[in-house]
Amino acid sequence: MIFTVAIDGPAASGKGTIAKALARELGFAHLDTGLLYRAVAAKSLEGQDPVEAAQGLDPGGLDGARLRTAAVAQEASRVAAIPAVRVALLDVQKAFARREGGAVMDGRDIGTVICPEAEAKLFVTASAEARAGRRYRELVAAGQEVTLEGTLAEVRARDARDAGRDVAPLRPAGDAVVIDTSGLGIEEAVSAALAVVRERLGR
Numbered sequence: 001m002i003f004t005v006a007i008d009g010p011a012a013s014g015k016g017t018i019a020k021a022l023a024r025e026l027g028f029a030h031l032d033t034g035l036l037y038r039a040v041a042a043k044s045l046e047g048q049d050p051v052e053a054a055q056g057l058d059p060g061g062l063d064g065a066r067l068r069t070a071a072v073a074q075e076a077s078r079v080a081a082i083p084a085v086r087v088a089l090l091d092v093q094k095a096f097a098r099r100e101g102g103a104v105m106d107g108r109d110i111g112t113v114i115c116p117e118a119e120a121k122l123f124v125t126a127s128a129e130a131r132a133g134r135r136y137r138e139l140v141a142a143g144q145e146v147t148l149e150g151t152l153a154e155v156r157a158r159d160a161r162d163a164g165r166d167v168a169p170l171r172p173a174g175d176a177v178v179i180d181t182s183g184l185g186i187e188e189a190v191s192a193a194l195a196v197v198r199e200r201l202g203r
């Protein structure tokens with residue numbers, strides 16, 4: 001069975017949390033495509049050319065914990081605006097989307113560029129304040145030294161870069177169902193997403 005769930009949305013909107021829960025519930029494979037850009041960003045911060053880093057990237061076994069820092073996130077949104085970086089990461093994502101057994105992918109351009117033919121498309125969003133609060137608590141819990149104000153500024157800067165770039169900008173696909181999680185807890189947000197996908201899946 002080929003069935004793709006494409007989940008896009010701005011930083012810390014909860015799309016990764018929803019994507020993981022859907023994949024677990026449906027028995028589909030999951031790919032957090034942001035990790036690909038974060039891995040390229042980490043190499044770029046070490047001084048490597050981002051295009052070469054993307055071309056040489058091994059998408060297996062990316063160390064999520066090491067890549068989830070504010071500095072890597074900001075650099076990821078810079079390298080993600082380079083067209084040749086996106087081209088280098090295209091094939092692996094397209095292949096994952098149409099793998100046998102079902103796929104859930106989350107990112108910024110899954111429903112618009114990577115898999116416009118996805119059977120279910122969600123655009124998960126929330127207010128910048130709600131998203132910054134969540135990200136702030138997550139980074140503090142991981143032992144990182146951040147402030148709420150700084151996190152809000154970083155979330156806004158990243159959104160602006162992601163939505164304003166020329167290539168594959170962040171935007172909802174025309175046929176995406178929008179879920180605003182500002183007033184939803186994790187369980188409620190997952191239930192709303194699951195209802196949409198089950199309806200498309202017919203089970």
Ligand SMILES: Nc1ncnc2c1ncn2[C@@H]1O[C@H](COP(=O)(O)OP(=O)(O)OP(=O)(O)O)[C@@H](O)[C@H]1O
Binds near residue numbers: 009015135181184187
């Ligand atoms: N509905 C929700 N209510 C409260 N907290 C949430 C909700 N959804 C997710 N979170 C929490 O918010 C944080 C960000 O969630 P998550 O990583 O899923 O977002 P994301 O959109 O994938 O972010 P990014 O694009 O930056 O990777 C996590 O700490 C997560 O536990």
Ligand SMILES: Nc1ccn([C@@H]2O[C@H](COP(=O)(O)O)[C@@H](O)[C@H]2O)c(=O)n1
Binds near residue numbers: 037038073108158162
């Ligand atoms: N499909 C995607 C996924 C991510 N990006 C860029 O990577 C940055 C980090 O992504 P996270 O989901 O881990 O926060 C993000 O800000 C984007 O710039 C992308 O362009 N396309």
